Amino acid sequence: MMELSAYERLLTDISGNGRYEKLLVTIALLQAISASFLHTGSVFILGLPDSRCYIPTVNNFSSLANNSFVQNIFIPWDDSTKGYSRCLQYNYNLSVCSGNYTAECIKHTTLNATQRPITNCADGYYYDRSAFHESATTEWDLVCENLYLMTLSSSSYYLGLVFGAAVGGMAGDRFGRVLVIWVATVLTFASSLASAFTGNIYVLIVMRFLVAFCFMPISVNGFVYACEVSRLTFRPILGSLGNAFFGLGCIILAGLAYHWRNWRDLQIAISVANLIIMFAMLLLPKSPGWLLSRNKKKEAARVCHLMAKRNKGTFCNKTFQEASITTDESESTVGIGELMRRPYLRFMLCSNAAVWCITSLAYFGVLLNSGSLAGNVYTNYALGGVFEVCFTLLSIPMITKLGRKNSTVGTMAVTSASCFLSTVAISLGNANTSAATAVVVFAMIGRASTSATFAVIYQHTGELFPTPGRSTAFGLSTLAARIGSILAPFTIQLQYSWPWLPPLVFGTFAAFGSLLASLFPETKGQAALTTFDEADVFMKKHFRSPIVTKLFCLPRDVQPRFADTNYELANLQVKPNF
Structure with missing residues (x-):
């Protein structure tokens, strides 16, 4: 079994009892609570009542x-x-009742009317304000012919996440995780607070894009920071912990929204709450991994000494001197090229991205539709958060027992089944109380199972691709997920014409995703892939079925691209993934 890298050995030494390590990871993952406020706040900010x-x-x-x-x-x-x-x-022409508008006169006139002309809402709209005292939707009448503006407002936010992730990742690599988090915290607070004072929907659409663009660097660099300060054995559960924090944020958001029923007040409350959470991240020391990658050894040594002291660990100067993070320029620049040129890795990359996109589409579709479910929107939303936390924490032992592939297939199958059952329940009609309750239950299960899917595919993606192409695979997968979240609001809009159609769409795609994931190789207990050639051999060994190769146009014989590589998967001596 291959020895740990010098940096991994350094982290193991300075982590000691792990108390300070866990504190740093917890603070770094607090951004997931803020993410839940911002990613899903449109359920209340853009709430559409009856x-x-x-x-x-x-x-x-x-x-x-x-x-x-x-x-x-x-x-x-x-x-x-x-x-x-x-x-x-x-x-109706009610002129005969002029000055005497009584129920009897109106009933008599309408029942005896010879014509019943149907027109659009000429005098505006009446809203049930029992749940939302004032949302952006009710303030600016974003219904009927203006409904697309409400949908566009939600999608513009998720589009901002795409650009924010790209810029935030590059900025974090160049200027450091903590510095980018500091700057992004200020910008996120300013843009989020300014959103509460917008004068029309068009400005709000732009501001929501800016909020997402400013926040995403915090999310990206917060998760990367957690990976860089945690030991190898602790790293696999970071995705599950992040999702659990996200679910906790949903529960908190339900309480905030219940207290502040006006969308402007809620936007201010979210901005202040996020500022408090993000201020905690200002306590983070700089990432020792990033400092070493930038050759800032003195500062890195100071941070490592601090971590060793607070963890009651040891600082070995020899290990520190050996530790470095080096990037092979040629590998980093051709990573995407190598992934796309090799048929098996190309198929794996595209298939994995499709699973991410489908998971995000189903998750945000079910979540953003919380306001349309029967019952109290605040109770439903909070209950959904409880389901998320429970399912996500259950995914940790599930990944270990069932493996990565089976967990992905199983959770997506549950999502598909719950969505199909919701379609059946919706088709029975809103007047059926039992059916309406069933829709709520199925929605909760679908939301929780997709959250668990996210926790699994975070880990599985890192194990499916070789080291030189792993970051690229994560980046493309995240981009695919954002595409899914952008499409989710438009899919939900279909319910105002065909209520049964959105869950049918989500269920169909989730079923396809489950079938697609069933083709993935299982990485539990498998050796970590470190080169493209190793990945070629591994994928060829897995996809040896003639049906799969013919169906997806994969060549039967794949030879390593480099003649000097005499590699056999069975003899690979590296640390396995548990």
Whole structure:
């Protein structure tokens, strides 16, 4: 079994009892709580309550403003949604009731009307404000013909995450994880706070993009920092811990949103809460791994001494001198090229990216739809967070017992089944109380299982690809996930025409993702791949089925690209993945 690198041995020595190590990892992963506030806050900020056309001749009289009375007389029934229309009304001539607007007069006039013309909502909209006192959707009437603006506002945020991840990763490599976190904290707070004072939806769309762009460097560098200060044995569970913090953030957000029912007040509360959380990250010392990679040995030695002292570990000067993080320029520049030129790695890269995209589509689709579920939106959202935390923590022993592939296949299959069952329950109609409750339960299970899938694929991705191409694989997988999250709001919008369609879409894609993941090699107990040639041989050995090779146009014989490589997977002597 290959010895640990000098840097890994250095981390093992200075980690000692691990108390300070765990503290640093916890602080670095606190950004996941902030991420849950920002990534999913649109459930409340852009909340869409039940709505219908505003009928001035009725709504202006409190004695006649009973919603059931208005709907039964003035609002057409929509067979596609199995509910009253949100965007149409009967336009009766009630002039005979002028000065005498009573229920009896209105009923008599409408029942005896020879014509029942249907028109759009000419006088605006009436909203049920029992859950949201004022959301951006109700303030700017982002319904009916303007519904796309609400969807665009959500998608613009996830688009900002794409660009923020790219810039944040490069900035963190060049200027250091902690410095980038500091700068991004200030920018995130400023842009998030400014969002609460926007004057129209178009400015809010831009501001949400900026918030995501400024925050993503914190998320990227926070997770990288946690990896760089933790021992090799502790690293595999970081993804699960991050997801657990994300679920905890969802629970906290439900409480904040319940207290502040106006979206502007909630946006301010989220900004302040995030600032408090992010201030804790300012306590982090610089990453010793990054310092060594930039040849800042004196500062790295100081940080290592500090960690050794607080962990009650040991600092070995000889190990420190041997430790360095070196990047082979040729490998880093051709990483994407090598991954794409080799058929098996190309198939693995594209398939893995597809699984990430599907998982993100299903997760954010189910989560952002929380406001449309039956029951109290705040209770549903908080309960979903509880499910997430529980399922994510269960994924840690599940990965160990069942393996990476089986865990991914299983959790995605659960997501698919829950979405299909939701489709069946929705088709039974909103009037069926049992069916409505079943939709909520299935949504919770689907949300939790996709969260568990994320925890698994974080680890599996790192083990499927060789060292020179691992960062590239993670980067492309993250990009694919962001594409899924961008598409999720547009998929949800379909429910306003066909309520059963979004869960059917999510379930179908999740089923495909589960089948695709079933083709992946199992990496539990397998040796870590360190070169492209090793990965070639490993993938060829796994994908030896004629059906798979023919179906995906994979060559049957793949030879190592370098003639001097005499490598056999069976003889690989490196540290296995447990």
